Amino acid sequence: MTIRSQMRKWKSNLGWGVAWFGTALVLFGLFHLLWTVLSKGITSFRWDMLTTVTHGVAGGLQNAILGTFELILISTVIAAPLGILGGVYVSEFAHTKVASVIRFLTEVLSGVPSIVIGYFGYLLMVLNWGWGFSALAGGIALTIIMLPYILRTTESSLQQVPLAQREGAWALGMTRFQAISRVVWRPAAGGIATGVLMAVAIGMGETAPLLYTAGWSSLNPTWHLTGHQVGYLTYVVWTYIEQPYPEAHALAYSAAFLLLVIILVIHLVVRILVKRATVAAK
């Protein structure tokens, strides 16, 4: 009796110990990363980086910041409507079998390594279609990354709206489309917006799909969609950290710091949206 209870206690302690150790390991990695980026980022960041462009390995980040925004704008403009409409289709209109095929394909798509998407974009858009390294090629490569994410979050947000809401709308003589456009989307809107914003955050942090498609430019982006290369923040992080110059490191850490801040802000907005959506649902 006592031996058994001692054994049980010992096993319980062991279990807790392993769990704590695992948690500590994860947190250590996270905090070390944050600490490195923040401490080196804050000390190397200068406000004039926001207003000057890159010169060789020194200068500022304005071109990369504007380029990132241009790429995200292009990809969001394409991915958000496609992803949301696709999610609505899968959730509300598609036959069960068609829906499961689309769901499977989006899972496959989101599992494709991002460098493969970059290379695919390079072969198709940069070379075959003759767009060259360009904002449009980069934006479409990011679209492919963001699309499955937006589609899935839209679908799952709509699926969470109770059937009673749909039946209430149908019973008033609404068509399926009216039921969605007038009633069902509203409780799901917070979730859908969250999905789009998370996709934006994911897109901002991507490097691999852009390496083969967007190129790099130390000039501010123009509104030429094709034929002109465009700079972006993750490129600075990826390339300049390997240069043997302190100015290059300063740029790389500042770019990482900026990305971290922007993505943090996006996550805060998402949290507020989710909170408001859950309050509304109650």
Next chain:
Amino acid sequence: MSQSISVENLRAWYGDHLTLKGITMELEANRATAIIGPSGCGKSTFIRCLNRLHETIPHGRVSGSIKLGDEDLYRMDPVDVRRVVGMVFQKANPFPTMSIFENVALGLRIGGVRSKAEIIERVEKSLRMAALWDEVKDRLREPATALSGGQQQRLCIARALAIEPEVLLMDEPTSALDPGSTLRVEELVQALKSSYTIVIVTHNMQQAARVADKTAFFLNGELIEYADTAIIFTKPSDKRTEDYVTGRFG
């Protein structure tokens, strides 16, 4: 003017499972008809066939005919059917992100009413018919979810009445309500039946006795007995009806 509904040999399936096994009955205009029977007897399925909601369920299937007046509901567009056959559900389902006013007005807007004055007038009329106006007239802009459960159910009744249907289907409308709210909904049914054909599914036999002119007893997907309510509850002709209404099973 409301019209009667004649149901002929109505069968309904969920996949391969036959839930309604050939129902034939006449639901009279300007009367309240109660459908009673134990759980799983097909009473909800039956009224969900009357506004063609049953077929929205995956693998839901229907055969037979249902006529409203001279028109065969199963030859009409289901969207048009649901504009003349309104429904109130077991659990109040107001649209949670909309105001009280908007919940009632939406059906009108969908139906093509553009005039603001007309919408305001008809929303008020519907809320009055649902005996909710006095409680909400000063807070029409508040979210529908701010109302109590009983008020929400009356809001759903107002929402269904706003589009001026001829038939009102009620699927256990008071099963989630407290006795006070239940009483108010029952009074409402009494008041509304002079102008609508009302079909009310209920688990509560006292409720059927209180509100319905005629009562139908369903068992295992079949219509066992259909007669004046007083007869069903005092001298039913079928043994199974008698066993059910006297509480021997169900």
